[in-house]
Amino acid sequence: MLDKDKILVTLSQVNDPELHRSLTDLKMVRDVKIQDGKVDVTIALTVPNCPLKVQIESDVRAAIAALPEVKQVAVNLTSMTEEERKAVLGEAKEGAAAPYNHIRRVVAVMSGKGGVGKSLVTGLLATALAREGYRVGVLDADITGPSIPTLFGLHGPPEPGPVGIRPLQSRIGIKVISMNFLLENEDTPVIWRGPLIGRAITQLWGDVMWGDLDYLLVDLPPGTSDASLTTMQSLPVNGIVMVTTPQGLASMVVRKAVHMAQAVNTPIVGVVENMAYFVCPDTGKRHFIFGPSHVSEVMLTAGAPLLAQLPIDPQVSALCDAGDVEQVTLVEIPALLEAFIQAMPLMINRPT
Amino acid sequence: MLDKDKILVTLSQVNDPELHRSLTDLKMVRDVKIQDGKVDVTIALTVPNCPLKVQIESDVRAAIAALPEVKQVAVNLTSMTEEERKAVLGEAKEGAAAPYNHIRRVVAVMSGKGGVGKSLVTGLLATALAREGYRVGVLDADITGPSIPTLFGLHGPPEPGPVGIRPLQSRIGIKVISMNFLLENEDTPVIWRGPLIGRAITQLWGDVMWGDLDYLLVDLPPGTSDASLTTMQSLPVNGIVMVTTPQGLASMVVRKAVHMAQAVNTPIVGVVENMAYFVCPDTGKRHFIFGPSHVSEVMLTAGAPLLAQLPIDPQVSALCDAGDVEQVTLVEIPALLEAFIQAMPLMINRPT
Numbered sequence: 001m002l003d004k005d006k007i008l009v010t011l012s013q014v015n016d017p018e019l020h021r022s023l024t025d026l027k028m029v030r031d032v033k034i035q036d037g038k039v040d041v042t043i044a045l046t047v048p049n050c051p052l053k054v055q056i057e058s059d060v061r062a063a064i065a066a067l068p069e070v071k072q073v074a075v076n077l078t079s080m081t082e083e084e085r086k087a088v089l090g091e092a093k094e095g096a097a098a099p100y101n102h103i104r105r106v107v108a109v110m111s112g113k114g115g116v117g118k119s120l121v122t123g124l125l126a127t128a129l130a131r132e133g134y135r136v137g138v139l140d141a142d143i144t145g146p147s148i149p150t151l152f153g154l155h156g157p158p159e160p161g162p163v164g165i166r167p168l169q170s171r172i173g174i175k176v177i178s179m180n181f182l183l184e185n186e187d188t189p190v191i192w193r194g195p196l197i198g199r200a201i202t203q204l205w206g207d208v209m210w211g212d213l214d215y216l217l218v219d220l221p222p223g224t225s226d227a228s229l230t231t232m233q234s235l236p237v238n239g240i241v242m243v244t245t246p247q248g249l250a251s252m253v254v255r256k257a258v259h260m261a262q263a264v265n266t267p268i269v270g271v272v273e274n275m276a277y278f279v280c281p282d283t284g285k286r287h288f289i290f291g292p293s294h295v296s297e298v299m300l301t302a303g304a305p306l307l308a309q310l311p312i313d314p315q316v317s318a319l320c321d322a323g324d325v326e327q328v329t330l331v332e333i334p335a336l337l338e339a340f341i342q343a344m345p346l347m348i349n350r351p352t
Numbered sequence: 353m354l355d356k357d358k359i360l361v362t363l364s365q366v367n368d369p370e371l372h373r374s375l376t377d378l379k380m381v382r383d384v385k386i387q388d389g390k391v392d393v394t395i396a397l398t399v400p401n402c403p404l405k406v407q408i409e410s411d412v413r414a415a416i417a418a419l420p421e422v423k424q425v426a427v428n429l430t431s432m433t434e435e436e437r438k439a440v441l442g443e444a445k446e447g448a449a450a451p452y453n454h455i456r457r458v459v460a461v462m463s464g465k466g467g468v469g470k471s472l473v474t475g476l477l478a479t480a481l482a483r484e485g486y487r488v489g490v491l492d493a494d495i496t497g498p499s500i501p502t503l504f505g506l507h508g509p510p511e512p513g514p515v516g517i518r519p520l521q522s523r524i525g526i527k528v529i530s531m532n533f534l535l536e537n538e539d540t541p542v543i544w545r546g547p548l549i550g551r552a553i554t555q556l557w558g559d560v561m562w563g564d565l566d567y568l569l570v571d572l573p574p575g576t577s578d579a580s581l582t583t584m585q586s587l588p589v590n591g592i593v594m595v596t597t598p599q600g601l602a603s604m605v606v607r608k609a610v611h612m613a614q615a616v617n618t619p620i621v622g623v624v625e626n627m628a629y630f631v632c633p634d635t636g637k638r639h640f641i642f643g644p645s646h647v648s649e650v651m652l653t654a655g656a657p658l659l660a661q662l663p664i665d666p667q668v669s670a671l672c673d674a675g676d677v678e679q680v681t682l683v684e685i686p687a688l689l690e691a692f693i694q695a696m697p698l699m700i701n702r703p704t
Binding site: 112113114115116119143144145146147150151186187188189190191192193194195197198221222223224225226228229247248249250252253255256257259260263264278280281282283285287288289290291301312314317318320321 | 464465466467468471495496497498499502503538539540541542543544545546547549550573574575576577578580581599600601602604605607608609611612615616630632633634635637639640641642643653664666669670672673
């Protein structure tokens with residue numbers, strides 16, 4: 001017989017796609033009316049304007065419609081009050097989102113030296129992985145000098161989720177979070193000492209509803225101080241992509257970063273040399289503007305393979321400034337992606 | 353009559369050129385022998401191999417020789433024991449060198465963004481000022497990613513001085529100090545959290561025998577965290593040179609640095625745009641590799657003049673990598689120097 005209990009039992013098999021708990025467990029099922037085979041059900045979303053509401057609605061509809069006695073289904077959506085949400089999910093507290101996140105691999109993009117193209121490499125790699133079908137997130141750990149929002153053309157603020165904030169979504173579906181999304185004005189400096197920087201990074205990890213990801217790329221700031229240290233010590237980093245440029249100057253500082261990674265026992269996936277050369281559009285000739293490559297020294301110190309050598313390309317700069325890093329096409333990208341994916345499995349079960 | 357007292361009175365008029373106290377006050381006069389108009393005097397230097405020993409010896413010789421009864425002068429140099437030095441100058445303690453330093457102007461070179469050429473601008477400006485006859489020092493405040501040692505081709509360790517360490521001297525006489533001089537291996541990362549970074553910077557200020565300087569340039573790391581904050585709060589910074597590049601990305605982060613400078617009430621001397629363009633050596637054509645200039649936005653935010661727009665020049669990179677930043681010649685440098693010197697007086701008596 002079709003009754004309210006049957007509907008509740010049915011909906012106890014439907015999970016919130018983000019919280020991975022059933023709708024009944026989450027007390028989201030509010031009202032069930034049954035008349036002549038027509039089921040009218042009200043679902044309270046944990047937050048208003050939940051981006052998953054279409055999926056929830058369709059999951060509910062499908063589950064109920066699958067019952068043989070049901071002829072028609074109507075799903076009404078409402079949302080919980082703040083008190084109702086707290087009663088189910090608890091008070092908002094630090095790291096509350098972490099238990100709901102399932103992140104298979106965390107990869108930090110590092111260089112030690114500033115301005116070598118860490119964010120570009122993060123953006124290119126994230127894009128290539130996402131286009132390959134992987135679920136990808138980008139955590140911008142450069143709290144005081146964030147580049148990621150500009151590269152992806154994203155602006156805050158992020159939406160609140162049931163147990164933390166939601167990352168923004170890029171055009172091709174990469175989940176992105178940056179401190180800059182949380183500032184009222186993007187020009188505002190974050191004048192914080194180290195401990196607060198470290199705490200901000202752990203919050204961008206644990207207070208963000210990343211959901212299910214195959215890869216979370218963490219774009220580190222320059223230096224081997226708080227941000228790098230906190231990322232490597234507090235986040236389950238599987239490996240590091242090290243970015244360098246041909247300048248001897250850069251390679252010395254990058255070798256410091258390599259030694260830091262080794263000191264904290266984090267393996268290096270591979271090395272990317274950025275700004276390797278500039279191709280003159282008039283003559284087609286390669287100009288080694290920043291000098292001859294020093295990447296082999298970095299590879300040797302890192303004991304890691306070369307993933308790519310990327311040119312200086314004005315079109316890449318223009319796309320990045322325009323927020324279109326996802327539109328960058330470089331012939332080197334497929335090989336970068338392949339080399340990265342080949343190197344990654346070695347990182348997964350690392351000895352600790 | 354020529355006797356020991358007369359020599360001591362004479363030497364009480366001779367100052368140690370570094371400590372600005374008389375040789376008698378510093379108990380440096382150890383032995384005085386007089387025979388038939390020949391004066392034989394022993395001077396104990398505060399530290400062995402004192403780089404000023406030639407000057408001290410010649411000052412002593414000249415002062416004694418000026419006495420009418422003196423026919424011949426012999427000056428013997430020895431050095432104090434550690435205990436003797438401590439008895440005169442006290443135990444080594446933090447900031448001990450500061451009272452002996454006379455630094456007329458402190459200028460920080462900043463950008464917020466990494467890799468835009470702060471260290472290059474620091475090196476070029478220091479060189480131009482030194483060639484103009486100014487006494488110049490460079491404090492490398494980039495503790496975790498130092499570029500200054502490479503640019504000047506300098507390697508530690510620094511020599512101990514009587515009340516602190518001595519900066520290294522570049523070929524043209526610029527006094528330089530960097531955390532990297534204090535590391536056993538230059539590849540060693542400095543994996544320190546913020547408070548230690550800040551303390552390192554105050555030590556590079558107060559524990560270094562800078563002596564008399566017209567300009568101390570402080571090369572800041574990227575970011576608006578500990579290093580920048582400590583420099584602006586703990587050092588008497590008169591003004592900031594802000595460095596940017598044409599990338600829109602860079603100018604956004606640089607504007608954050610400008611707002612930080614304004615928040616801590618430190619005036620901005622002017623703005624340098626680096627990597628403005630690349631001149632193809634084959635065609636002579638300018639390629640705006642990093643896009644069109646955004647410097648006017650930065651100038652507007654900073655309320656400060658343009659000091660220079662510098663090109664990307666492979667020869668500059670090569671000289672920097674070779675430790676020869678002092679050999680860099682760019683046609684833009686004289687105007688940079690002039691604009692800087694013109695803007696500086698406005699910084700000297702800033703309202704607090």
